[in-house]
Amino acid sequence: MSILSRAEFHNEEKAYEYVEARIWPHGATCPKCGERERVSKMGGKSTRTGTYKCYKCRKPFTVKVGTIFESSHVPMHIWLQAIYLMCASKKGISSNQLHRTLGVTLKTAWFMSHRIREAMRDDNHFDFGSGGGVVEADETFIGKEPGQSPRRGVGWKMKVMSLVDRRTGRPKALSLTICAKIPSCRYCARMWRVRLLFIATRPATIIPWVASFPPMKL
């Protein structure tokens, strides 16, 4: 079966069920008072899909409260389609493309992609090796640097440095935008210096430092 034919991409009820199962793994929870017991789904004809009522604080709520779907009139199954497209497209997807594919206005597509990207953001500024933990570091060359053409050596390839915090198992990959027009010892030396510094005791301070590398003058 095609992924796109899954019910949550077409049926609004199923789409809500899909999201609810993820946000409320232990059953519907009132976002205002946290009540889990005295909560029931409202089933009236005029009731909007996925509306629950909390009998403790007497307020209605949906799974959208406090999520990227809050105060949006876009149907949930369209949201799920947008999320799928954004996550499954290898090179990402533009708001314009979302607008054309999903049949929503450009403004809506822009709003959705903003919120989805916001949800994807990894804002957990985690200090690698914090508390004296061990950080593994390695570097490699992948593909080619934008605007470079293949030639002898590795100067034209994209330089990627990866880190793994051994305690938490969290990885991080950095693309080092060091402009190395020719494969030079200076560049290699720099790589090694970065590596050695990472292995040293204060890796968290090195990440911004690597990111701030100026292009190499040759």
Ligand SMILES: [Zn+2]
């Ligand atoms: Zn409540």
